[in-house]
Amino acid sequence: MTADGAHLAASRYQEDKRAPGHRSIWGSWYDADSTKWGFACCKSSSRTGPGCVPLESDAESVAAAAAAADAKAKEAAQLEWRPREGFETPEGFVVHASKYMAANWVRWLRDGTLAACAEKLDPEAQKVILADASAKEATRGVRVFCERLSSMEVPKDLSRQLEEFCSCIGAREYGQANKAYIEIVMGSRKWQGDVPYLVEGNRNGPAVVQSVAERLNKTNKNPLDEAGIRDHAVLLRRLLKVCQAVLPNAEPSKNCG
Known part of the structure; x- marks a missing residue:
């Protein structure tokens, strides 16, 4: 801050913004041997040198942003109930x-x-x-x-x-x-209760019913x-x-x- 109260810029470079072709910002790494600042992603102290990741074209950037927005919209849509009429x-x-x-x-x-x-x-x-x-x-x-x-x-x-x-x-x-x-x-499987007794009072009735139900269920798909x-x-x-x-x-x- 100056004597008249004005704030001085912290840096002559734009801060907290990644340079094209880099995953980290300039000044995120310091080379003690050369006493120079650089990029942490590639350990390069050359601010204008080649980047370490492929540059993304404007069209690719727009497409990526659109895809991300579309995915977010689809995710939000899944969380909202829509009636059958829709x-x-x-x-x-x-x-x-x-x-x-x-x-x-x-x-x-x-x-x-x-x-x-x-x-x-x-x-x-x-x-x-x-x-x-x-x-x-x-x-x-x-x-x-x-x-x-x-x-x-x-x-x-x-x-x-x-x-x-x-x-x-x-x-x-x-x-x-x-x-x-x-x-x-x-x-279409059958409960045993769906199969009528073949002979009223027959002690083998329950066993017959179970057998018939099992046989029917083997053939029903x-x-x-x-x-x-x-x-x-x-x-x-x-x-x-x-x-x-x-x-x-x-x-x-x-x-x-």
């Missing part, structure tokens, strides 16, 4: 809903929201949904799941069932969502298996539990156990 196909809606649930699982874990809401869950459920590994596994599974949906490899009937499942979660009708999930996983997404679809149950924990329905009867 999509042309069931597959598009299910892809969005699945990514929404997976992305928010990670977000709610990081900001502590899930930990605060999971206190009412049983210890085993807490252990799963509060585990970072579980959230990452769900994210990976949803990615594969969505790829199959986007490529139309999933049967239409299954897509509609998944659409119902996701719509119920969006409406916080978790009990109905759980029913839809069971139908998705079971497919499940759309999840045909689409190759059974291992990934079961993650939907965890996503349901996460959403219900953070966004429960005010009416207890509409939540699932």
Whole structure:
């Protein structure tokens, strides 16, 4: 500062700004042998010498900034719920809903929201949904799941069932969502209760019923298996539990156990 109170410039060079072709700023390194300042990234004391990284053209810089902004916008879009009416196909809606649930699982874990809401869950459920590994596994599974949906490899009937499942979660009708999930996983498999007794009063009735149900289930194909997404679809149950924990329905009867 001068006698009249004016501030002097700290340097005749522009500070804290990287020079083109360098990863660090000028003056970030000092060469004691030559008593010169330089760049820490390449240990060069030549301010006007060649850089250590390729120069990025204006077009490349603009493209990189646009790509970064686009990625940020997509990430933000995944965290916001969009209703079914905003999509042309069931597959598009299910892809969005699945990514929404997976992305928010990670977000709610990081900001502590899930930990605060999971206190009412049983210890085993807490252990799963509060585990970072579980959230990452769900994210990976949803990615594969969505790829199959986007490529139309999933049967239409299954897509509609998944659409119902996701719509119920969006409406916080978790009990109905759980029913839809069971139908998705079971497919056309038979419960023993669906098979009538062949002979009333026959002591072998239960054994016969079990045998018939097992035989029918061996021949019935499940759309999840045909689409190759059974291992990934079961993650939907965890996503349901996460959403219900953070966004429960005010009416207890509409939540699932």
